[in-house]
Amino acid sequence: MKRVDVARDFHNRLTNRNSLQGDGNYTAEAFRRKFLGFLDSDVAWSNSAPAIVLDFEGVVKIGPSFANEAFAYFTKYAKPDAVLRKILISNASSVQLMIIKEELNAGYFKLR
Amino acid sequence: MKKVVAQNPYRVRRDFRVCLKSIRAANVRRRRVFIEKRRKCRREVYLDTIQCRKAYIKRHYQAPQRTLYPEEVVLIPEHFGLELEQHVSSFFSAATNISQSNAKRIVIDFSNCQRVWPSAITFLCSFSQWVSALRKSEITVSHRPPSNPSAMRYLDHCGFLDYIGASKLVCSDSDDSLCDADIVKIKHEKSKGEDATVPFEEQVCEILRRCTDLTPEEIEIFNSVILTEIIINVTEHGMPIVDAGWWAIAQHHPKTGIVSICIADNGIGIRKSLMTGHQRFVLSREREDKPEAEGYFIRKALNENVSGAIDAAIKARPRKIFQSAQYAKGNRRGFGLHRIRDACKELGFRFSIVSNTGALMLDSSGREKLCKGFANKVFAGTMYHIIVPTKK
Numbered sequence: 001m002k003r004v005d006v007a008r009d010f011h012n013r014l015t016n017r018n019s020l021q022g023d024g025n026y027t028a029e030a031f032r033r034k035f036l037g038f039l040d041s042d043v044a045w046s047n048s049a050p051a052i053v054l055d056f057e058g059v060v061k062i063g064p065s066f067a068n069e070a071f072a073y074f075t076k077y078a079k080p081d082a083v084l085r086k087i088l089i090s091n092a093s094s095v096q097l098m099i100i101k102e103e104l105n106a107g108y109f110k111l112r
Numbered sequence: 113m114k115k116v117v118a119q120n121p122y123r124v125r126r127d128f129r130v131c132l133k134s135i136r137a138a139n140v141r142r143r144r145v146f147i148e149k150r151r152k153c154r155r156e157v158y159l160d161t162i163q164c165r166k167a168y169i170k171r172h173y174q175a176p177q178r179t180l181y182p183e184e185v186v187l188i189p190e191h192f193g194l195e196l197e198q199h200v201s202s203f204f205s206a207a208t209n210i211s212q213s214n215a216k217r218i219v220i221d222f223s224n225c226q227r228v229w230p231s232a233i234t235f236l237c238s239f240s241q242w243v244s245a246l247r248k249s250e251i252t253v254s255h256r257p258p259s260n261p262s263a264m265r266y267l268d269h270c271g272f273l274d275y276i277g278a279s280k281l282v283c284s285d286s287d288d289s290l291c292d293a294d295i296v297k298i299k300h301e302k303s304k305g306e307d308a309t310v311p312f313e314e315q316v317c318e319i320l321r322r323c324t325d326l327t328p329e330e331i332e333i334f335n336s337v338i339l340t341e342i343i344i345n346v347t348e349h350g351m352p353i354v355d356a357g358w359w360a361i362a363q364h365h366p367k368t369g370i371v372s373i374c375i376a377d378n379g380i381g382i383r384k385s386l387m388t389g390h391q392r393f394v395l396s397r398e399r400e401d402k403p404e405a406e407g408y409f410i411r412k413a414l415n416e417n418v419s420g421a422i423d424a425a426i427k428a429r430p431r432k433i434f435q436s437a438q439y440a441k442g443n444r445r446g447f448g449l450h451r452i453r454d455a456c457k458e459l460g461f462r463f464s465i466v467s468n469t470g471a472l473m474l475d476s477s478g479r480e481k482l483c484k485g486f487a488n489k490v491f492a493g494t495m496y497h498i499i500v501p502t503k504k
Contacts, residue, residue, distance in 0.1 A: 013306065021344045023305035061332070063340035064451050095332040106447075 001050060004035050007058030017065035028069030036070070039086065045077040048085055056092035067103040080104035168380045168388055180250070184215035188222050193229020194464060194473075194497055195365070195372050200482065204471070204490050207235055211489040216251055218243070222258035222267070230361045231497050233272050233298050234374040235466075237359050240276065241300070242378050242492035245356065270361065271297030294319065294364040302357040304347040313339050316362045319371055323364040324502045330459055334500075337455040341448040342496045346377040349385055349494075356493070364502070371500040378493035381468030383409040404485040406470025411483050414449045414465070414472065452496075453478065462499040466491045476501065 006014070011026035018029050038044060039051060056062075074083045083104055089097065186209045189202040210220065220236065222228070240253050255276060258264050267273050275298055296315040301308040313335055320331050346358045356378035364371045379385065383406045386395055395412070399405050449465075456463040457478030464473040469489055473482040 013310070015340050015344065017344075021348050022309070023303075023347075025305075061336040061340065063344070064337055065341070065344060065448065068447075093329075093332065095329055095336060098333075099336060 002035075002052045003055065004052065005055045005057065007056070010034070012058050012060045014059060014061065014066040014070075015063040017069045021065065028066040031066075032070050032073060036074070036087065039074060039077075042077065045074075045082070045086070048082060050088050051086050053088045053090055055090050056096060057090075059092070059096065062092075062096050062099055064099055064103055067100045068106070068108065071100055072103045072106065072108040075104060075107045080107075168384045181215040183217040183219060184213045185219040185221050185256075186210050186213055188220060188225045188228075188232075190224055190226045191229070192225055192227070192232040194231040194466070195229045195368065195370065195499060197481070199229075200473070203232065203235075204484075204486065207490040208486060208488050210236075210239060211492070218251065218253045219256055220253065221256040222263065223256055225258045225263050226260050227263060228258075228266055228270075228272075230270065230298075230363050230372045230374050231466075231495065233267075233270050234359050234361055234376045234495055234497075235491060236272065237275055237298055237300065238376050238378050238492045238495070241356060245378075269297075270295060270363065271299070275300065294323065294366070296360065296362040298359060298361040300357050300359055309343050312360050312362075313343075316373060319362060319364050320500060323366075323371060324500055325504050326459070326500070333455055334459060334461075338452050338459075338461075338498065341452050342375050345448050346375055346379075346494075346496070349377070349379050366502075369502045371502065373498045373500065374495055376491070376493060376495035381406065381491075381494055382413050382465070383468065383470065386413060402485075403469035403487055403489075406468055407472055407483040407485040408470075410465050410467055410470055410472040411480070414453050456498065460501065460504065464497040464499075465494065466497065467494040468492075 004010070006012075010031055014026070014028070014031070016022040016024065016027045018024075018027050021027070032040075035052065035054070044051065071083060071087065074087070077083075078086065080101070084101070089100065092100070186206065189199070189206055191199045192203060192206060194200055194203050210218070243251050243253055253276075255278065258267070296312060296319065299312070301312075316339065317331055317335055320326055320334065321328075326334070358375065358377045360375045362371065362373040380388075383401070383403075386409055387401050395409070399408055453463060453474065456474065457476075460476045462474065462476050464471065468491060469487070470485040471482060471490065472480065472484075475481050
């Protein structure tokens with residue numbers, strides 16, 4: 001199974017959704033394309049086996065916009081629980097996990 | 113018996129040709145009308161995107177054609193700031209007077225002022241940038257110092273004197289109530305990068321850690337949700353074309369028992385920002401695009417996720433083919449203010465937005481205390497103001 005050290009392989013501050021936000025670097029879109037691109041198809045979600053481990057050791061913060069774009073995007077393929085079973089998140093703080101879960105539950109396509 | 117008249121076959125053919133010609137002409141006319149309509153629609157949508165925003169920004173920084181008086185003195189009230197409820201109305205009346213002043217030399221008179229708060233400092237700094245961008249060298253803003261030495265010391269302490277380039281205060285008696293560790297001095301940031309945002313975030317979190325009862329988790333929520341989303345808003349919407357920068361200040365007020373945090377930009381404001389997006393087709397049906405409606409638009413942006421939901425809903429309709437797609441359909445963009453409001457409510461913070469000609473203030477339980485639109489500007493751009501109580 002693929003393992004990604006997010007702080008080392010990407011960045012320790014996960015805030016920008018896309019290139020329009022902040023300085024436009026280290027965006028959620030870039031993160032998704034780089035590490036989770038292989039999950040962007042129906043075939044990848046046909047089984048529930050874990051596909052990747054994201055190690056959040058050293059990640060200072062994750063913003064709601066980033067979490068939405070990077071993770072909630074996959075709610076079009078599976079339910080929030082299934083997304084978290086496929087993409088395993090380790091060493092994240094309780095707040096970081098809460099933000100990710102909240103965004104997964106809010107969804108990507110759903111309009112409030 | 114009916115008489116049958118034999119028709120000339122050549123004449124019939126000619127009539128048919130004439131008829132066909134007129135049908136074709138009508139079709140061409142109809143097609144022309146359709147093309148004209150489509151062109152009009154496309155032009156409208158074109159204006160709706162970045163060009164429209166550019167036009168708004170140009171207007172925002174365009175000085176009205178009027179004769180300027182040589183000098184105007186604007187008196188600052190005794191307490192100038194939004195931190196305490198009893199000073200809110202005097203803040204807005206002074207802010208309107210300053211923004212509307214029509215003189216070559218605007219004198220901001222602090223002589224009666226007893227206390228200036230961080231929100232007022234943010235207002236004055238953003239105003240001076242806006243005026244200098246508006247009239248270039250035509251207008252000068254000068255300041256008459258307060259007669260109260262402690263108010264003067266505060267202006268020095270918060271970095272305002274440095275910001276306006278006034279001479280530093282030389283004072284023999286020190287003020288024990290002003291502690292450098294309690295303040296993140298006013299700063300005009302021009303960068304959108306982490307070199308500007310990270311030091312401010314760290315300093316604010318340090319003040320909250322030291323001066324409030326907040327748990328480390330609550331400070332992390334504040335940093336990850338509230339600060340991140342505000343800074344994203346400020347850098348994304350506030351300084352997209354005109355590089356006006358953004359302002360940030362934070363201060364602990366031990367006597368009042370609050371930490372006041374202000375972040376502001378000199379962008380076009382929330383109402384105009386909404387009215388340049390796709391959602392304006394929906395919003396304009398609900399409310400007229402007037403300065404007095406600013407409060408209504410701020411409420412809309414806070415509560416109903418207008419820029420995301422309506423945007424996505426419109427794109428979901430197949431008939432609106434002429435509306436260009438800037439973002440992916442259904443993208444939950446535009447929930448930033450919504451998230452900030454929810455997080456402030458959860459943590460028990462007071463949250464206010466002052467934008468261009470309107471303001472909205474929420475108390476610590478998320479109830480609306482004020483939602484108002486003014487005929488004239490009360491802030492050059494948009495200010496996000498958070499008040500954190502030191503004790504729960």
